[in-house]
Amino acid sequence: MKEIKLLALAFFSVAFLSFTPTKKEYIIIDAGHGGNDLGASFNGISEKEIVLNIAKQIKEINKSQEKYEILLTRNDDEYTTLVNRTDKINELNPAMVISLHINRTTEKETTKQGQEIFVQDNEKSKKIAEQIIKKFGTCPITTGNLHILKESKSPTVLVELGYINNQKDRDYLTNKDGQKEIAQKFVDLFNEN
Numbered sequence: 001m002k003e004i005k006l007l008a009l010a011f012f013s014v015a016f017l018s019f020t021p022t023k024k025e026y027i028i029i030d031a032g033h034g035g036n037d038l039g040a041s042f043n044g045i046s047e048k049e050i051v052l053n054i055a056k057q058i059k060e061i062n063k064s065q066e067k068y069e070i071l072l073t074r075n076d077d078e079y080t081t082l083v084n085r086t087d088k089i090n091e092l093n094p095a096m097v098i099s100l101h102i103n104r105t106t107e108k109e110t111t112k113q114g115q116e117i118f119v120q121d122n123e124k125s126k127k128i129a130e131q132i133i134k135k136f137g138t139c140p141i142t143t144g145n146l147h148i149l150k151e152s153k154s155p156t157v158l159v160e161l162g163y164i165n166n167q168k169d170r171d172y173l174t175n176k177d178g179q180k181e182i183a184q185k186f187v188d189l190f191n192e193n
Contacts, residue, residue, distance in 0.1 A: 024066070024067065024068060024069040025067065025068050025069070025094070025095040026068065026069055026070075026071050026092050026093075026094035026095060027068045027069070027070050027071070027094055027095055027096050027097070027098070027190055028070075028071050028072070028073060028088075028089055028092065028094045028096075028097045028098070028154075029055040029058050029059065029070055029071070029072050029073070029097075029098050029100065029186075030055075030072075030073040030085060030089075030097060030098065030099035030100065030148060031048070031051040031052040031054070031055035031072060031073065031074055031100055032047065032048070032051050032099060032100055032101040032102075033046075033047055033048035033051070033079075033101075034048050034052070034074050034077055034078050034079045034080060035048075035077060035078050035079025036079055037079050039051070039101065039102060040101075040102045040103065040104035040164045040165075041104075041164065042104070042164045042165050042170060045164060045170065045174055047101060047102040047104075047164060048077065049077070050102055050161075050164075050173050050174065050179070051100040051101060051102065051161070052074065052076075052077065053179050054100055054161070054179050054182050054183050055072050055074075055100060056072070056075075057179060057180055057182075057183035058070055058183045058186050058187060059071075059072060060183075061180075061183050061184055061187045062187045062190065065187065065190070065191055067190070067191060067193075068095065068190050068191075071092065071094070073085045073088060073089070082147040082148065082151075083147075083151075085148065086147065086148060086151035086152055089148075089152050089153075089154060089156075090151075090152065090153050090154070093153070093154060094154050095154070095155075095193070096124075096128055096154060096155045096156070096157075096193075097148070097152050097154050097155070097156040097157070098128075098156075098157055098159060098186065099148050099156065099157070099158040099159065100159055100161060101158060101159065101160050101161065102160065102161055102162060102163070102164045102173060103116060103160040103161075103162065103163045103164070104163060104164050104165050105163065105165060107165065108165065109165055109166070109167065110163055110165050110166050111166070112163050112166060113162060113163050113166040113168055113169045114137070114139050114162060114163075114169070115132075115136050115137070115139040115159060115160060115161055115162060116139055116140050116142070116159075116160040117129045117132060117133070117139060117140070117141045117142070117157055117158070117159050117160070118141075118142050118143070118144030118146060118149060118157065118158040118159075118160075119141055119142070119143055119144065119149065119156075119157050119158075120143070120144075120149045120150075120152070120155065120156055120157075121143045122155065124155035125149075125155045125156060125157055126141070127155075128155055128157050129141045129157050131189050131192070131193075132157065132159060132189060134189075135185040135186075135188065135189050136185060144158060146158060161173060161182060
């Protein structure tokens, strides 16, 4: 009888622990634009599609990680206002927010290429930007006067991943392997924090 009680107690303990939720912190990935808002576009390629693909891959690659849970401000091609995005962010109070975008200049084709990062005017946001640079390479960091940076209460950075009207950047950003590589760099960064 004693053995049955011990066995039942062991089974209950294992069952209870397996259903106890683990406390993960959130990271929010904001895939810019969406719906009728294409963002930067070039010959039928739009920013909204590229950044959503990368955001989804970040979430998928990160699934096996234990420290952070990735949440997206949009899961499909829908338009969500900036106010709604920042309200959602502030409600969830994530460890950090990464807003993904693609740059464009006024020329048809440009020689400008590479990333650009906009940050909040605080040390946590700047530190995240410095970690991104370690993964992606040197790029300008600018304190931005953008809605998501001004209104998010959590450390937030906006990353321009490249120029859609630069051939080299465009080829990389529209390539499945390039998108996966970008996503993996972000997941690696998150798990080093």
